[in-house]
Amino acid sequence: MSKVIFSNITKRYPGVAGATAVDRLNLTIEEGTLVTLLGPSGCGKTTTLRMLAGFETPTDGTITIGGRDVTNVPVNARNVGMVFQSYALFPHMTVRENVEYGVRLLPLAKGEMKDRVDSILETMALAQYADRAPARLSGGQQQRVALARAVVTQPKVLLFDEPLSNLDAQLRERMRDELRAIQLRLGITSLYVTHDQSEAMAISDRVVVMRGGVIEQDDTPLNVYSRPGTGFVAEFMGKANILRGTVETVDETTVRVRISTTVAFTLARGPRAFRPGEAVRCVVRPEHIRVDPDGAMEAKVRRVVFQGAHVEYLTEIEGQECVFLDSDYYRTGVAEVGQTLRLSIDSRPVWILPETETASMGKAA
Amino acid sequence: MTLASQATPSGRTAAAPAFLRNIVVDPWLFGIFAVTTLSVLVFAALPIFTVLKQAVVTEHGFDIAVLISTLSQSFVWESLANTLLLGATSALIATAAGFLLAFSATRTTMPGKIFVHGVALLPIISPPFVMALAVVILFGRSGLITRELLGIRNANVYGFHSLVLIQSLAFTPIAYLNIRGMLQSIDSALEDASASLGASRWTTFSRVTLPLVTPAILSSTLLVFVKSVEDFGNPMLIGGNFNTLAVEAYSQMVGYFNLQAGALLASLMLVPSMTAFLIHRYWVSKRSYVTVTGKPSAQTIRISGAVVVPLTIACYAIVLAILLFYLTVIYVSFTRLPGVDNTLTTAHYVTVFTAGFHTLSNSLLLAGIATPVTAIAGMLIAYLLIRKAFPGSFLLRWGTLLSFAAPGTILGIGYVSTFNAPPLLLTGTAFIVIAAMVVKNLQVGIEAGSNQLRQIDKSIEEASTILGASNTRTFFQITLPLLKPALFTSLSYAFTRSLTTLSAVIFLVSANWTLITVTILSQVETLKLGVAAAYCSILVFVVLAILALMQLVLNSTSKR
Numbered sequence: 001m002s003k004v005i006f007s008n009i010t011k012r013y014p015g016v017a018g019a020t021a022v023d024r025l026n027l028t029i030e031e032g033t034l035v036t037l038l039g040p041s042g043c044g045k046t047t048t049l050r051m052l053a054g055f056e057t058p059t060d061g062t063i064t065i066g067g068r069d070v071t072n073v074p075v076n077a078r079n080v081g082m083v084f085q086s087y088a089l090f091p092h093m094t095v096r097e098n099v100e101y102g103v104r105l106l107p108l109a110k111g112e113m114k115d116r117v118d119s120i121l122e123t124m125a126l127a128q129y130a131d132r133a134p135a136r137l138s139g140g141q142q143q144r145v146a147l148a149r150a151v152v153t154q155p156k157v158l159l160f161d162e163p164l165s166n167l168d169a170q171l172r173e174r175m176r177d178e179l180r181a182i183q184l185r186l187g188i189t190s191l192y193v194t195h196d197q198s199e200a201m202a203i204s205d206r207v208v209v210m211r212g213g214v215i216e217q218d219d220t221p222l223n224v225y226s227r228p229g230t231g232f233v234a235e236f237m238g239k240a241n242i243l244r245g246t247v248e249t250v251d252e253t254t255v256r257v258r259i260s261t262t263v264a265f266t267l268a269r270g271p272r273a274f275r276p277g278e279a280v281r282c283v284v285r286p287e288h289i290r291v292d293p294d295g296a297m298e299a300k301v302r303r304v305v306f307q308g309a310h311v312e313y314l315t316e317i318e319g320q321e322c323v324f325l326d327s328d329y330y331r332t333g334v335a336e337v338g339q340t341l342r343l344s345i346d347s348r349p350v351w352i353l354p355e356t357e358t359a360s361m362g363k364a365a
Numbered sequence: 366m367t368l369a370s371q372a373t374p375s376g377r378t379a380a381a382p383a384f385l386r387n388i389v390v391d392p393w394l395f396g397i398f399a400v401t402t403l404s405v406l407v408f409a410a411l412p413i414f415t416v417l418k419q420a421v422v423t424e425h426g427f428d429i430a431v432l433i434s435t436l437s438q439s440f441v442w443e444s445l446a447n448t449l450l451l452g453a454t455s456a457l458i459a460t461a462a463g464f465l466l467a468f469s470a471t472r473t474t475m476p477g478k479i480f481v482h483g484v485a486l487l488p489i490i491s492p493p494f495v496m497a498l499a500v501v502i503l504f505g506r507s508g509l510i511t512r513e514l515l516g517i518r519n520a521n522v523y524g525f526h527s528l529v530l531i532q533s534l535a536f537t538p539i540a541y542l543n544i545r546g547m548l549q550s551i552d553s554a555l556e557d558a559s560a561s562l563g564a565s566r567w568t569t570f571s572r573v574t575l576p577l578v579t580p581a582i583l584s585s586t587l588l589v590f591v592k593s594v595e596d597f598g599n600p601m602l603i604g605g606n607f608n609t610l611a612v613e614a615y616s617q618m619v620g621y622f623n624l625q626a627g628a629l630l631a632s633l634m635l636v637p638s639m640t641a642f643l644i645h646r647y648w649v650s651k652r653s654y655v656t657v658t659g660k661p662s663a664q665t666i667r668i669s670g671a672v673v674v675p676l677t678i679a680c681y682a683i684v685l686a687i688l689l690f691y692l693t694v695i696y697v698s699f700t701r702l703p704g705v706d707n708t709l710t711t712a713h714y715v716t717v718f719t720a721g722f723h724t725l726s727n728s729l730l731l732a733g734i735a736t737p738v739t740a741i742a743g744m745l746i747a748y749l750l751i752r753k754a755f756p757g758s759f760l761l762r763w764g765t766l767l768s769f770a771a772p773g774t775i776l777g778i779g780y781v782s783t784f785n786a787p788p789l790l791l792t793g794t795a796f797i798v799i800a801a802m803v804v805k806n807l808q809v810g811i812e813a814g815s816n817q818l819r820q821i822d823k824s825i826e827e828a829s830t831i832l833g834a835s836n837t838r839t840f841f842q843i844t845l846p847l848l849k850p851a852l853f854t855s856l857s858y859a860f861t862r863s864l865t866t867l868s869a870v871i872f873l874v875s876a877n878w879t880l881i882t883v884t885i886l887s888q889v890e891t892l893k894l895g896v897a898a899a900y901c902s903i904l905v906f907v908v909l910a911i912l913a914l915m916q917l918v919l920n921s922t923s924k925r
Contacts, residue, residue: 053831074391075830082831088824092846102832153832 002066002156002189004029004052009061011047011213021047023213024061029157034183034190036200039210039236048210049159049193054078065156081155081188085162087146089134095145096121096130102153116152123182124148139167143175151186158183160192164199176203197237201225209233226349230357234283241284241322242353247274257282257352260318263297265347272352279355286312288346289324291332295344301335315341388755391836398749401742402761407789409768409804412779413635419628419782435626444613445633448594451525451609452637455532456590462533462683463540463585464578469676471548472574474669476677484684487691489538490912491905492865492882494598496531498889498897499690501603502697509693509703523605531599534687536592540585547581548574566668580649587645594637595772597868598882602889610634611774611868618778618872628782631775642770691905698898713899721884721900728881729907731795732863735802739859742803743810744848748840750811751818752826769808773868776801781872793875801870802863810855817851818844853919860915861908 004027011022022044029035037045050056052063054075062071070078090098099120103113121127124144134142143163150158163179164172180203183190194200200207201221209216209224209232217229228234231242245259255274258264259282274280299315299322306312310327311334324343326332335341388395423431435441466485469475488496503510504522511522551574559569597611604612610630618627697703701710717725749755750762768776780801784791791797825847829839845852867882874883881900888897 053827055827075827076833076835078831079833080831082828084824084828086822086824088822088828090825090828090843092849101829101834105833149828149832 003031003064004157004189004191005064006048006052007062007064009048009051009058009063011044011051011056012059020213022051022058025213025215027208027215027218029189029191030205031189032187033205034180034192034203035206035208036192036194036204037208037210038194038197038200039216040195043210044213045193045195045210046161049161049191052157052191053080053082053159079153079155080157080159081150081153082159082161083143083146083150083163085165087134087142087163087166089142089145089149091133091135094131094133095126095137098134098145099126099149099152102149106153120148120152140171140175143167144178147179147182151182151188156189158188158190160190160194162194163192164194164196172199179203201237209236227351228283228353231281231283231353234351234353239286239323241286241289241324243282243284243317243320243322244355245280245282247276247278247280249276250274255352259320260297263317263345265345265350267347267350267352274352281353281355283351283353284322284345285349286324288349289322289343290346291326291328291335291341292344293342295342297343297345299341299343301337301339301341304334304337306334313341315343393835393837394749394753394840395755397745397837398753398755398757398761401746401749402757402764405746405761405764405768405804405807408800409776409807410764412783413767413771413775414779415783416628416775416779417632417635419624420632421629423625431625432629435629438626440608440613441626441630441633444608444610444630447525447607448609448611448634449637451528451532451600451607452590452593454529455536455593456586458529458533459536459589460540460544460582460586462537463542464544464582465676466537466541466680466683467545467548469673469680471545472668473673473676475673475680477681481680481684484688485538485541487538487687487905488535489542490861490865490908491691492598492867492885492901493535493596494602494867494882494886494889495694495901495905496535496690497527497599497602498885498894498901499693500527500531501889502693502703502894502898503690521605523603523607525607527603528599528607531603532589532593532596534683534690535599536589537683537687539588539592543585543588544578544581547578551577566672583649584645587641587649591638591641591770594634594641595774595868597774597871598886601886611772614774614778615871618781624782627778631772631778634772634775638772639770642766646766694898695902697894698902700895703894713895714903716896717899717903721881721896724879724881724884725900725903727878728864731798731878731880732802732860734795735799735806735863736856736860738799739803739806739863740810740852740855741845743807743855743859744814744845744852745840746807747811747814747818747848747851748844751815752823752844753836765808765811768804773801773805773866773870774872776805777869777872780869792873793877795878798870798873798878798880801873802859802866805866805869806859806862809858810851813851813854814848817848821847849919849922853915857912857915860911864904864908 006025006027009022009025009027010020013019013021025044025048027035027048037048039045047056051058052065054070054073058071062069064070065078065080090101093101096117099117100113103116106113108116118127121130124147126141126144126148129137129141134145137145146163160179164175167175176199192200192203201224204221206218207221207224208218211232217224217233219227219229224233225237228237228240234240234242243259243263245257245264248256248258248264250256250269253269254266255269256264256266257280265282297317299313299317301313301315302321303314304311305314310325311329312323312325313335315322315324421427421432466481470478470481475481500522502508504527505511506522508522555577556569556573559573560566564572594609595611596609597615600607600609600612601615608616610633614627614630614634617623617630698713699709699711700706701708701712746761746765750758780797781792783789784797791800821844826839826843829843830836834842865882867886870880871883871886874880881904885897885900885904888894888900
């Protein structure tokens, strides 16, 4: 078992007043799953990862891997693998020597050592580059060497520190899928750090959104996107319109929220309690708004950005800004700034947040 | 142990304070750290403090009267004034010459740059007093120029004027390399931008180029000043009645057996040296606009035409003077009795390889041992200081800095007085000579190593530890190989310096372990100029050969 549990982990840096990088963090990574820490820079995600690696020591709290307390276990005795942002390949060694490095430190017979290295090089399609220096490989190949080197020792936990940020956009998607496929095949418990929300959603079993050293939300990718716990999460997980409104009516199964004189939604209520007259915020994703001549909503166009696959409109609805995408522009034509459009909103995916949120909002109970 | 028992307010029990944890995690590396720090304290800091103590405390304890009576003697203040005057003059001239060479070599169409560069580096790889020897041969009482060419009978070569000439030429390369490095790292786009804004060449030079290299100019001036203060061989040979602190300290110690006066004079040397060093480290280097990475940025030669002619003439004058001095030494090494009997002979070389063979092999052996120790210790200390924060790191940092900034004379006197009794009875052994060589040259390796380490991605070392390697293994298998360029810089420097050093080791040599530089000095003093010249020629040749060999090894190992 190599379930990872962070209990009440705090990291403060000495000297700097108020420099709490991570604040009483509780997080569980289930055996064999991939959990992503997602957030802007300075949110504590990298510090959290480095504490699991052993490069940083928590100021308080404990970390266990497979039930063993590793809080004070040195890095080299943790049996953890890591793929670094810069790959950190040893430049003075060949691909094979890089991959061999960790295996040589294990109590293995010569033959088994060679078998392991050969098989991982084969798996990663690196066999033909085994005797090259890392500098003579492409970015994707270097990435594979880094991954091969990290998993060949069969670590209990695999860590990824923004491993794709040095690759160009196309390669990034391919490598992302490769990483995920290998992680699933090996069934290795993994912690992945990124600031790219689409990468996080594509690769993870769970996404943990962090801000200011605390967890904002810990949930499945689907829920983090469609049921954000806070306004921050909603806006961090891709584009979101947050429209302010008032609860009009509540009944057993639905709630009706009025955004403006012309716009109101009737939504499934869910478990949350609402009372009429309560101020709320509605999270509406741009892709759920469309141009509709019969739509109830009138919006004034403020900015038009043509992006090829669609046109992005920034509009104004009775003082509130609203962004949406129109991919039917070839039929309806592109509107101009100042024009008024009629829109309709698909109300099923609209998510309601309270007017104000407390610090504990969205935290996994 | 009081540290460990302090309870942490948060109620943690298992986690020790971070710095203690560093030790527990890697006891081996901490052991290495402890041994290194202790060695630096014993062999760098302790001797210097011993000298400082001896300067004020006699065998009857602290006696203000003795101190006052020593301080009231005129030779103390005279030699201090001489030292400062010589240092300042040489520093200004050498820096000006160095700037001229560097500017011409990097910014103009001066012909023969490789030749100029090569010759300008000669003084760096040879013992400092090769110049003095050449000056005696050329301008002495029976000098090749003064008597043979000009027919002057009573030429007085000894004194301030000769010292300034010699030190200026000998230390110009330091300024040249320093300023050249900075000129090369200035992006020419800055100068192009100035020109595109309508500035004349002179305006660009005086308002853009010059201010940007000012830090290098200041730092060169201070470095040459420190070198001049420390110089022992040249003032000894050619100073005449113009005694500097280094010479006066030596003659008080060795000539009059006046330990207290010698210690006091050596301690006085610390004042200008440390002042210049600290100004350099904490003021000048912080004012640098460009960081010298050793990687020249794209340079375009902008200055051509008439202005190059006077620059070229001036550069060639400097370079030809240096070359003349070296050729003179080589010529004299093949001459029976220079100025008297100018027939060619190999007799001096025969002497060197027979009677002098012991000295030569001693020098090579001791420098050969000191060199790798210096270089590897330098890399190790750089690693310990940059990557690991062990408690007590500051002792290591300041110990090595002190040994670097302190003149060789004080270190030499300190060694004699510190290691002359059990448990550290080392006088007369090879060990004491090697220790002095290592300690004196350590800092250059530490600097080179530290600069390189800052450029190596820390995660490469982290990758090694997370794969299961200890910090000690990581250092030797990952860090050290990546530090190879700095290691070779340090090896080259340590070898050259160890073989050509004089100021510290002159106090430490014994009948069993003597050194080529000390022998050359005594040969010159007894006017056996031919033999001295042969020694010098061999020394320069050996250094050149070893440096070329190292370069070859570096090139062949860095290709894969």
